[in-house]
Amino acid sequence: MSIILGIDPGSRITGYGLIKKNKDKLIYINSGCIETKIKDFPMRLKIIYSKISDIINTFKPTDCAIEKVFIARNINSALKLSYASSAVIISAINHNLSIFEYSNTKIKLVVGGIGIAKKIHIQNMVRIILHLSDIPNQDAADALAVAITHSRIIIN
Template sequence: MIVLGLDPGLGTTGWGVIRAEGNRLSHIANGRLKTDTAAPLARRLAHLDTMLAALLADHGPQAAAVEEVFVNTNPQSTLKLAHARGIVLLGVARVGIDPGEYAARLVKKAVVGTGGAEKAQVHAMVARLLPGVTIAGADAADALAVAICHAHHLASARRQVG
Protein backbone atom coordinates (compact mmCIF):
# COMPACT_ATOMS: atom_id res chain seq x y z
CA MET A 1 0.00 0.00 0.00
CA ILE A 2 1.29 3.46 -0.86
CA VAL A 3 0.85 5.92 2.03
CA LEU A 4 1.19 9.71 1.81
CA GLY A 5 2.06 11.68 4.93
CA LEU A 6 1.55 15.43 5.07
CA ASP A 7 2.83 18.06 7.48
CA PRO A 8 0.75 21.11 6.50
CA GLY A 9 2.02 24.65 6.61
CA LEU A 10 1.18 27.77 4.64
CA GLY A 11 4.80 28.58 3.83
CA THR A 12 5.97 24.99 3.52
CA THR A 13 3.99 21.76 3.51
CA GLY A 14 6.15 18.70 3.97
CA TRP A 15 5.20 15.49 2.22
CA GLY A 16 6.44 11.91 2.28
CA VAL A 17 5.39 8.83 0.36
CA ILE A 18 6.16 5.33 1.61
CA ARG A 19 5.23 1.79 0.66
CA ALA A 20 3.90 -0.36 3.49
CA GLU A 21 3.91 -4.13 2.94
CA GLY A 22 2.93 -5.76 6.19
CA ASN A 23 5.48 -4.49 8.70
CA ARG A 24 8.00 -3.60 5.98
CA LEU A 25 8.26 0.06 5.07
CA SER A 26 10.18 1.55 2.17
CA HIS A 27 10.71 5.09 1.01
CA ILE A 28 9.28 6.23 -2.32
CA ALA A 29 9.70 10.02 -2.26
CA ASN A 30 9.58 13.11 -0.07
CA GLY A 31 9.77 16.86 -0.40
CA ARG A 32 8.27 20.24 0.32
CA LEU A 33 5.49 22.27 -1.27
CA LYS A 34 6.37 25.96 -0.89
CA THR A 35 4.23 29.03 -1.39
CA ASP A 36 5.35 32.61 -2.04
CA THR A 37 5.26 34.48 1.26
CA ALA A 38 4.69 37.77 -0.60
CA ALA A 39 1.55 36.50 -2.39
CA PRO A 40 -1.97 37.11 -1.02
CA LEU A 41 -3.42 34.36 1.17
CA ALA A 42 -5.97 33.17 -1.39
CA ARG A 43 -3.32 32.84 -4.09
CA ARG A 44 -1.03 30.92 -1.72
CA LEU A 45 -3.83 28.50 -0.85
CA ALA A 46 -4.72 28.01 -4.52
CA HIS A 47 -1.06 27.31 -5.34
CA LEU A 48 -0.82 24.81 -2.47
CA ASP A 49 -3.94 23.07 -3.79
CA THR A 50 -2.49 22.87 -7.32
CA MET A 51 0.84 21.46 -6.09
CA LEU A 52 -0.92 18.90 -3.88
CA ALA A 53 -3.16 17.78 -6.75
CA ALA A 54 -0.07 17.16 -8.89
CA LEU A 55 1.61 15.25 -6.04
CA LEU A 56 -1.45 13.04 -5.59
CA ALA A 57 -1.66 12.39 -9.34
CA ASP A 58 2.06 11.54 -9.53
CA HIS A 59 2.11 9.05 -6.64
CA GLY A 60 -1.47 7.71 -6.50
CA PRO A 61 -1.51 6.87 -2.79
CA GLN A 62 -4.13 4.48 -1.42
CA ALA A 63 -3.95 6.06 2.05
CA ALA A 64 -2.97 9.42 3.48
CA ALA A 65 -2.50 11.05 6.87
CA VAL A 66 -2.21 14.63 8.03
CA GLU A 67 -0.71 16.09 11.17
CA GLU A 68 -3.27 17.86 13.34
CA VAL A 69 -3.08 21.59 14.07
CA PHE A 70 -1.27 22.56 17.22
CA VAL A 71 -2.07 25.90 18.82
CA ASN A 72 0.75 28.42 18.58
CA THR A 73 1.16 31.33 20.96
CA ASN A 74 0.47 33.52 17.91
CA PRO A 75 -3.19 33.20 16.85
CA GLN A 76 -2.41 34.45 13.32
CA SER A 77 0.10 31.63 12.81
CA THR A 78 -2.44 29.09 14.03
CA LEU A 79 -5.05 30.43 11.59
CA LYS A 80 -2.62 30.29 8.66
CA LEU A 81 -1.72 26.71 9.57
CA ALA A 82 -5.42 25.85 9.80
CA HIS A 83 -6.04 27.30 6.31
CA ALA A 84 -3.23 25.19 4.86
CA ARG A 85 -4.46 22.11 6.70
CA GLY A 86 -7.95 22.66 5.24
CA ILE A 87 -6.52 22.74 1.72
CA VAL A 88 -4.57 19.53 2.41
CA LEU A 89 -7.64 17.73 3.81
CA LEU A 90 -9.73 18.90 0.86
CA GLY A 91 -7.14 17.80 -1.69
CA VAL A 92 -6.85 14.31 -0.20
CA ALA A 93 -10.64 13.94 0.12
CA ARG A 94 -11.05 15.09 -3.50
CA VAL A 95 -9.24 11.93 -4.68
CA GLY A 96 -11.42 9.71 -2.50
CA ILE A 97 -9.12 9.17 0.47
CA ASP A 98 -10.34 9.60 4.04
CA PRO A 99 -7.14 10.80 5.69
CA GLY A 100 -5.90 9.72 9.07
CA GLU A 101 -5.30 12.64 11.42
CA TYR A 102 -2.67 12.46 14.13
CA ALA A 103 -1.47 14.78 16.87
CA ALA A 104 2.25 15.51 16.78
CA ARG A 105 2.74 13.72 20.12
CA LEU A 106 1.16 10.54 18.74
CA VAL A 107 3.35 10.67 15.61
CA LYS A 108 6.48 11.11 17.75
CA LYS A 109 5.43 8.24 20.01
CA ALA A 110 4.82 5.94 17.01
CA VAL A 111 8.19 6.73 15.43
CA VAL A 112 10.52 7.44 18.35
CA GLY A 113 8.72 5.79 21.27
CA THR A 114 8.05 8.97 23.23
CA GLY A 115 5.61 11.80 22.55
CA GLY A 116 8.10 14.38 23.78
CA ALA A 117 10.80 13.57 21.20
CA GLU A 118 12.76 16.41 19.65
CA LYS A 119 12.68 17.06 15.87
CA ALA A 120 16.24 15.73 15.53
CA GLN A 121 15.20 12.43 17.14
CA VAL A 122 12.25 12.11 14.74
CA HIS A 123 14.53 12.83 11.77
CA ALA A 124 17.05 10.22 12.97
CA MET A 125 14.41 7.53 13.48
CA VAL A 126 12.80 8.20 10.10
CA ALA A 127 16.24 7.77 8.51
CA ARG A 128 16.71 4.50 10.43
CA LEU A 129 13.25 3.15 9.53
CA LEU A 130 13.70 4.05 5.84
CA PRO A 131 17.33 3.08 5.08
CA GLY A 132 19.05 5.04 2.34
CA VAL A 133 16.51 7.89 2.38
CA THR A 134 17.64 11.43 1.64
CA ILE A 135 15.25 13.66 3.56
CA ALA A 136 14.39 17.05 2.03
CA GLY A 137 14.33 18.96 5.32
CA ALA A 138 12.52 18.97 8.65
CA ASP A 139 9.04 19.36 7.12
CA ALA A 140 9.60 16.33 4.89
CA ALA A 141 10.95 14.32 7.85
CA ASP A 142 7.81 15.17 9.83
CA ALA A 143 5.62 14.15 6.88
CA LEU A 144 7.44 10.82 6.53
CA ALA A 145 6.90 10.30 10.27
CA VAL A 146 3.17 10.94 9.78
CA ALA A 147 3.11 8.37 6.96
CA ILE A 148 4.96 5.83 9.13
CA CYS A 149 2.54 6.44 12.02
CA HIS A 150 -0.43 5.92 9.70
CA ALA A 151 1.06 2.75 8.21
CA HIS A 152 1.50 1.35 11.74
CA HIS A 153 -2.09 2.21 12.66
CA LEU A 154 -3.45 0.66 9.45
CA ALA A 155 -1.45 -2.53 10.09
CA SER A 156 -2.77 -2.70 13.67
CA ALA A 157 -6.34 -2.23 12.49
CA ARG A 158 -5.93 -5.01 9.89
CA ARG A 159 -4.56 -7.38 12.56
CA GLN A 160 -7.53 -6.65 14.83
CA VAL A 161 -10.05 -7.28 12.03
CA GLY A 162 -8.30 -10.34 10.62
Protein backbone atom coordinates in the same frame (compact mmCIF):
# COMPACT_ATOMS: atom_id res chain seq x y z
CA MET B 1 -0.08 -3.05 -0.30
CA SER B 2 -0.84 0.56 0.62
CA ILE B 3 0.72 3.84 -0.42
CA ILE B 4 0.50 6.48 2.28
CA LEU B 5 0.83 10.21 1.72
CA GLY B 6 2.02 11.91 4.90
CA ILE B 7 1.60 15.67 5.25
CA ASP B 8 3.12 18.24 7.59
CA PRO B 9 0.95 21.26 6.72
CA GLY B 10 2.21 24.80 6.70
CA SER B 11 1.17 28.00 4.96
CA ARG B 12 4.72 28.74 3.80
CA ILE B 13 6.20 25.22 3.70
CA THR B 14 4.13 22.06 3.50
CA GLY B 15 6.13 18.87 3.83
CA TYR B 16 5.02 15.71 2.09
CA GLY B 17 6.26 12.14 2.18
CA LEU B 18 5.15 8.96 0.49
CA ILE B 19 5.81 5.44 1.68
CA LYS B 20 4.60 2.05 0.60
CA LYS B 21 3.60 -0.55 3.14
CA ASN B 22 3.91 -4.12 1.94
CA LYS B 23 3.06 -6.46 4.82
CA ASP B 24 5.48 -5.38 7.59
CA LYS B 25 7.92 -3.63 5.27
CA LEU B 26 7.98 0.15 4.75
CA ILE B 27 9.46 1.41 1.49
CA TYR B 28 10.37 5.03 0.85
CA ILE B 29 8.85 6.42 -2.36
CA ASN B 30 9.32 10.18 -2.37
CA SER B 31 9.33 13.29 -0.19
CA GLY B 32 9.81 17.00 -0.40
CA CYS B 33 8.39 20.41 0.35
CA ILE B 34 5.83 22.66 -1.23
CA GLU B 35 7.12 26.19 -0.72
CA THR B 36 4.83 29.16 -1.14
CA LYS B 37 6.94 32.29 -1.17
CA ILE B 38 4.27 34.74 -2.27
CA LYS B 39 2.46 37.17 0.04
CA ASP B 40 -1.04 36.58 -1.33
CA PHE B 41 -2.39 34.10 1.23
CA PRO B 42 -5.34 32.72 -0.80
CA MET B 43 -2.92 32.10 -3.68
CA ARG B 44 -0.65 30.14 -1.29
CA LEU B 45 -3.62 27.90 -0.46
CA LYS B 46 -4.28 27.40 -4.17
CA ILE B 47 -0.65 26.38 -4.71
CA ILE B 48 -0.81 23.89 -1.82
CA TYR B 49 -4.05 22.43 -3.15
CA SER B 50 -2.69 22.17 -6.69
CA LYS B 51 0.67 20.64 -5.72
CA ILE B 52 -0.99 18.08 -3.45
CA SER B 53 -3.31 17.18 -6.34
CA ASP B 54 -0.28 16.72 -8.61
CA ILE B 55 1.41 14.48 -6.02
CA ILE B 56 -1.75 12.39 -5.62
CA ASN B 57 -2.13 12.04 -9.40
CA THR B 58 1.52 11.02 -9.79
CA PHE B 59 1.91 8.54 -6.92
CA LYS B 60 -1.68 7.29 -6.44
CA PRO B 61 -1.71 6.99 -2.63
CA THR B 62 -4.51 5.11 -0.91
CA ASP B 63 -4.47 7.09 2.35
CA CYS B 64 -3.61 10.63 3.40
CA ALA B 65 -2.27 11.13 6.92
CA ILE B 66 -1.94 14.68 8.23
CA GLU B 67 -0.39 16.15 11.33
CA LYS B 68 -3.18 17.71 13.40
CA VAL B 69 -3.14 21.44 13.79
CA PHE B 70 -2.19 22.49 17.30
CA ILE B 71 -3.06 25.80 18.88
CA ALA B 72 0.11 27.80 19.02
CA ARG B 73 0.78 30.92 21.02
CA ASN B 74 -0.09 33.03 18.00
CA ILE B 75 -3.72 32.51 17.00
CA ASN B 76 -3.11 33.99 13.53
CA SER B 77 -0.43 31.38 12.87
CA ALA B 78 -2.75 28.62 14.06
CA LEU B 79 -5.50 29.86 11.74
CA LYS B 80 -3.15 29.94 8.74
CA LEU B 81 -1.97 26.44 9.60
CA SER B 82 -5.61 25.31 9.73
CA TYR B 83 -6.28 26.82 6.31
CA ALA B 84 -3.23 25.07 4.84
CA SER B 85 -4.37 21.78 6.38
CA SER B 86 -7.84 22.33 4.92
CA ALA B 87 -6.38 22.86 1.42
CA VAL B 88 -4.63 19.48 1.74
CA ILE B 89 -7.76 17.76 3.08
CA ILE B 90 -9.95 19.12 0.28
CA SER B 91 -7.45 18.02 -2.36
CA ALA B 92 -7.25 14.53 -0.83
CA ILE B 93 -11.03 14.23 -0.51
CA ASN B 94 -11.48 15.34 -4.12
CA HIS B 95 -9.22 12.41 -5.06
CA ASN B 96 -11.27 9.99 -2.91
CA LEU B 97 -8.51 9.36 -0.35
CA SER B 98 -9.22 8.41 3.23
CA ILE B 99 -8.05 11.15 5.62
CA PHE B 100 -6.41 10.47 8.99
CA GLU B 101 -5.04 13.02 11.47
CA TYR B 102 -2.42 12.44 14.16
CA SER B 103 -1.23 14.72 16.92
CA ASN B 104 2.37 15.81 17.12
CA THR B 105 2.74 13.93 20.41
CA LYS B 106 1.37 10.69 18.90
CA ILE B 107 3.75 10.98 15.93
CA LYS B 108 6.73 11.54 18.21
CA LEU B 109 5.70 8.61 20.39
CA VAL B 110 5.22 6.18 17.51
CA VAL B 111 8.31 7.20 15.50
CA GLY B 112 10.65 8.44 18.21
CA GLY B 113 9.58 6.26 21.11
CA ILE B 114 8.83 9.27 23.31
CA GLY B 115 6.11 11.92 22.98
CA ILE B 116 8.55 14.76 23.58
CA ALA B 117 11.24 13.68 21.09
CA LYS B 118 13.30 16.46 19.52
CA LYS B 119 13.05 17.20 15.79
CA ILE B 120 16.56 15.85 15.06
CA HIS B 121 15.67 12.57 16.80
CA ILE B 122 12.58 12.20 14.58
CA GLN B 123 14.65 12.99 11.48
CA ASN B 124 17.19 10.31 12.46
CA MET B 125 14.48 7.75 13.23
CA VAL B 126 12.83 8.39 9.85
CA ARG B 127 16.22 7.82 8.18
CA ILE B 128 16.69 4.56 10.08
CA ILE B 129 13.14 3.23 9.66
CA LEU B 130 13.10 3.92 5.91
CA HIS B 131 16.74 2.91 5.34
CA LEU B 132 17.65 6.29 3.83
CA SER B 133 21.27 7.22 3.19
CA ASP B 134 20.73 10.85 4.27
CA ILE B 135 18.58 12.60 6.85
CA PRO B 136 15.61 14.23 5.10
CA ASN B 137 15.04 17.94 5.66
CA GLN B 138 12.86 18.78 8.64
CA ASP B 139 9.52 19.32 6.86
CA ALA B 140 9.87 16.24 4.65
CA ALA B 141 10.98 14.15 7.65
CA ASP B 142 7.97 15.34 9.64
CA ALA B 143 5.67 14.33 6.77
CA LEU B 144 7.35 10.93 6.48
CA ALA B 145 6.94 10.51 10.25
CA VAL B 146 3.20 11.13 9.83
CA ALA B 147 3.05 8.44 7.13
CA ILE B 148 5.06 6.01 9.29
CA THR B 149 2.71 6.67 12.22
CA HIS B 150 -0.29 5.89 10.05
CA SER B 151 1.32 2.70 8.77
CA ARG B 152 1.88 1.49 12.32
CA ILE B 153 -1.53 2.45 13.73
CA ILE B 154 -4.17 1.87 11.06
CA ILE B 155 -2.93 -0.36 8.28
CA ASN B 156 -2.30 -4.03 9.03
